[in-house]
Amino acid sequence: MDLAYDGSEGMRHSTEKWLAVVLLGAAPLAGQTTLRQAAAARAIPIGAAASADEYGPPDMLQDPTYANLLSSQYSMLEPGNAMKWDVTQPTQTTYNFQPGDELVAFAQANGMRVRGHNLCWYTQFPSWLAPYAATATPAEMATLLQNHITAEVTHFKGRVFAWDVVNEAFNDPTGSAVPGLRDSIWYDQPGIGLTGTGYIAQAFQWAHAADPNALLFYNDYNIEEPGPKFTAVLNMVQDFVTNGVPIDGVGFEMHVMNSYYPSAAELTQNLQALAALGIQVHITEMDDRLLLDSNGDASAADLQAQAQVYQTVLTTCLQQPNCTAFQVWGVSDAVSWIPGAFPGYGAALPFDVNYQPKPAFSSLMTAMETTAPALNGSYVVNAASYQGGAVAPGEIVTIFGANYGPANLAGAQLDASGMFPTNVGGAQVLFDGVPSPMVYALVNQVSAIVPFEVAGKQQTVIQYQYNDGNGNVVSNTATVPVTASAPAIFSLNASGSGPGAILNADYSLNSASNPVAANGAILIFGTGGGAIVGSATDGALAPGAGSLVTQPVTATIGGVAANVLYAGPAPGLVNGVIQVNLSIPAGLAAGPQPVVITVGTASSQKGITAVVQ
Numbered sequence: 248m249d250l251a252y253d254g255s256e257g258m259r260h261s262t263e264k265w266l267a268v269v270l271l272g273a274a275p276l277a278g279q280t281t282l283r284q285a286a287a288a289r290a291i292p293i294g295a296a297a298s299a300d301e302y303g304p305p306d307m308l309q310d311p312t313y314a315n316l317l318s319s320q321y322s323m324l325e326p327g328n329a330m331k332w333d334v335t336q337p338t339q340t341t342y343n344f345q346p347g348d349e350l351v352a353f354a355q356a357n358g359m360r361v362r363g364h365n366l367c368w369y370t371q372f373p374s375w376l377a378p379y380a381a382t383a384t385p386a387e388m389a390t391l392l393q394n395h396i397t398a399e400v401t402h403f404k405g406r407v408f409a410w411d412v413v414n415e416a417f418n419d420p421t422g423s424a425v426p427g428l429r430d431s432i433w434y435d436q437p438g439i440g441l442t443g444t445g446y447i448a449q450a451f452q453w454a455h456a457a458d459p460n461a462l463l464f465y466n467d468y469n470i471e472e473p474g475p476k477f478t479a480v481l482n483m484v485q486d487f488v489t490n491g492v493p494i495d496g497v498g499f500e501m502h503v504m505n506s507y508y509p510s511a512a513e514l515t516q517n518l519q520a521l522a523a524l525g526i527q528v529h530i531t532e533m534d535d536r537l538l539l540d541s542n543g544d545a546s547a548a549d550l551q552a553q554a555q556v557y558q559t560v561l562t563t564c565l566q567q568p569n570c571t572a573f574q575v576w577g578v579s580d581a582v583s584w585i586p587g588a589f590p591g592y593g594a595a596l597p598f599d600v601n602y603q604p605k606p607a608f609s610s611l612m613t614a615m616e617t618t619a620p621a622l623n624g625s626y627v628v629n630a631a632s633y634q635g636g637a638v639a640p641g642e643i644v645t646i647f648g649a650n651y652g653p654a655n656l657a658g659a660q661l662d663a664s665g666m667f668p669t670n671v672g673g674a675q676v677l678f679d680g681v682p683s684p685m686v687y688a689l690v691n692q693v694s695a696i697v698p699f700e701v702a703g704k705q706q707t708v709i710q711y712q713y714n715d716g717n718g719n720v721v722s723n724t725a726t727v728p729v730t731a732s733a734p735a736i737f738s739l740n741a742s743g744s745g746p747g748a749i750l751n752a753d754y755s756l757n758s759a760s761n762p763v764a765a766n767g768a769i770l771i772f773g774t775g776g777g778a779i780v781g782s783a784t785d786g787a788l789a790p791g792a793g794s795l796v797t798q799p800v801t802a803t804i805g806g807v808a809a810n811v812l813y814a815g816p817a818p819g820l821v822n823g824v825i826q827v828n829l830s831i832p833a834g835l836a837a838g839p840q841p842v843v844i845t846v847g848t849a850s851s852q853k854g855i856t857a858v859v860q
């Protein structure tokens with residue numbers, strides 16, 4: 248599996264090996280009050296389009312009401328205009344990144360991410376550009392676009408995590424026909440000299456060359472539900488994926504009305520169609536415009552209906568693992584583009600013209616706090632090897648991708664009777680209803696010890712549950728197969744391979760500078776050894792040497808059978824951790840040698856080494 252699939256900063260396996268976190272204090276449960284806090288517990292960025300002074304004063308970031316709402320409610324921002332051509336290339340030979348820089352600096356000062364928007368669009372040009380394009384050759388247009396993309400992406404490299412590379416390139420459909428590409432100076436007037444979606448692919452390649460780490464998106468509207476326009480985009484994305492064009496995601500703008508928005512089923516269908524191609528989706532520009540009365544107000548009923556629309560979209564996004572960001576198009580109704588672009592409409596955002604929360608704010612909070620976490624049995628892996636498959640009694644597992652949990656790492660603390668807790672930071676994992684001893688919890692990465700009660704079963708139902716401390720308890724289940732043993736050896740680095748966390752007989756760490764003597768012994772620590780005779784109490788510390796794992800244990804080092812001196816619980820560590828002591832067989836070459844333990848018929852992962860003198 249790809250452990251980085253969710254793109255979040257939650258992947259911390261290097262420091263959060265279970266041994267390291269046992270002594271950390273458990274994070275207290277804290278009720279969330281802002282969208283930003285609630286979104287942190289879902290590991291999803293929540294964003295808003297924002298402005299500085301790109302079109303002159305006032306500088307919105309100097310308005311405390313605006314700035315405080317932006318930084319307290321949102322964890323991401325996207326310049327609504329400051330990174331578009333009309334601002335960033337005011338003359339043919341000059342760039343202006345100052346307003347974008349100011350927005351990026353604000354984001355960085357407030358721990359927010361930045362989406363970049365956009366590099367190639369059919370409109371919002373500086374005044375010189377359309378006249379230039381009218382007489383330019385395709386080769387000149389290609390040079391112009393390449394230079395612009397390269398300069399802008401390079402300027403913001405490392406500070407913008409995702410770019411809308413090409414914006415709104417497809418026509419709106421007439422009838423059921425799949426629409427073609429929109430006329431534009433980059434496509435056909437005169438274009439950059441490439442046919443079809445070739446200009447779009449080329450823009451992605453230029454952006455990728457300038458910042459290989461940025462996520463690259465195609466962004467458009469009216470593609471949130473199945474239909475000919477989505478089909479056109481999906482066909483292009485499929486072609487890009489097939490041909491290695493560096494595209495990571497599609498932006499669903501989500502400019503909707505109460506009378507027109509995708510149903511949960513329709514949105515789900517489109518999210519899943521892109522997930523099947525390995526493509527992420529960001530909801531990039533959500534607003535829900537309402538008809539205003541002569542006083543400029545929306546009706547209470549419309550505001551309630553709007554709240555439901557926002558909740559439906561966010562809930563659906565949270566349920567699909569490839570929906571990895573949610574953003575609204577403006578900080579509040581006071582600064583929304585809607586009244587200007589759609590006369591008679593407004594009140595489209597979760598905060599009103601006075602920057603006060605609307606029903607849509609509350610419904611977004613509800614979606615964040617009550618949507619069941621995603622859970623997928625194939626993301627349940629052994630905590631030492633990171634390999635998935637069946638789980639074994641006593642195995643320490645790490646569950647990735649459960650997208651609701653403590654925003655900050657919560658570690659286990661032993662209770663008064665010396666037992667591992669069954670709840671850390673509000674997170675619990677149950678196997679067929681039996682609460683498991685918990686090692687640590689962090690949204691998207693939770694570690695627990697499979698109860699010994701699963702021994703002898705064919706499969707087990709894993710239930711992951713989170714209590715946010717605000718009265719919301721939500722859970723989800725996944726069924727995984729059970730095996731008698733699934734041994735895995737702890738390694739020193741986070742990859743589940745490389746040097747083992749192996750001790751020499753004097754309890755010093757085996758390493759290149761501290762190899763085991765050719766006639767010495769090593770102590771291996773692992774998990775997944777299966778049931779333990781006589782001391783299989785969930786969450787208790789191992790009672791001491793003597794009781795054995797219930798299946799025969801063998802081992803090899805350097806491919807040679809090694810004499811097993813001891814195999815059983817690891818005294819002083821939690822039940823489920825196994826310790827295997829080996830004597831080093833004669834005749835091994837000096838240096839790192841692969842170590843494998845086998846419990847019953849199952850063997851530990853490849854690639855673990857101990858160093859021999």
Ligand code: XIL
Pocket residue numbers: 327328371414500532584
């Ligand atoms: C809008 C801005 O909000 C306005 O201020 C500007 O006058 C026009 O553009 N789709 C997009 C956005 O991708 O860039 C647009 O933003 C809204 C529609």
